[in-house]
Amino acid sequence: MSNEIVEQLRIIFCFCVTWSLIILLLWNAKKTFQEGIKQLKRLHQIPCSRCNYFTNDYRLKCTINPTTALSEEAIGCIDFERGTCNMSGAKRSSPDK
Numbered sequence: 001m002s003n004e005i006v007e008q009l010r011i012i013f014c015f016c017v018t019w020s021l022i023i024l025l026l027w028n029a030k031k032t033f034q035e036g037i038k039q040l041k042r043l044h045q046i047p048c049s050r051c052n053y054f055t056n057d058y059r060l061k062c063t064i065n066p067t068t069a070l071s072e073e074a075i076g077c078i079d080f081e082r083g084t085c086n087m088s089g090a091k092r093s094s095p096d097k
C-alpha cells in the first residue's frame with residue numbers, strides 16, 4: 001500500500017516538474033522573440049540608408065559622421081538629410097572598373 005502511494009507521489013512530482021519546464025521553456029522563447037522584435041524595430045529606426053550623405057561604401061559609410069553611420073548612435077542624427085540611397089560609392093569601389 002505504501003509503495004503505491006510513493007509511486008503516485010512520484011508520478012505527480014514528475015508531472016509537475018515536466019510541465020514547469022515546458023512552461024519555462026515557452027516563456028523564455030516568447031521573451032526572446034519579443035526582445036528580438038524590439039531590437040529589430042530599433043535597428044529599423046537607423047536612418048542612414050535614406051540619407052543623402054550615406055555613401056554605401058564600407059570604407060567611408062558617411063561623409064559627415066563616418067563613425068556613427070549605420071549604428072544605433074545614428075538614430076536621431078541631426079545631420080540626416082532625406083534623399084535616395086547613394087550607390088556611387090559602391091560603383092566606384094568595384095574592381096572591374
Ligand code: SF4
Nearest residue numbers: 048051062069077079
Ligand atoms: S548624416 Fe547621419 S543619418 Fe546621414 S548617413 Fe551620416 S550618420 Fe547616417
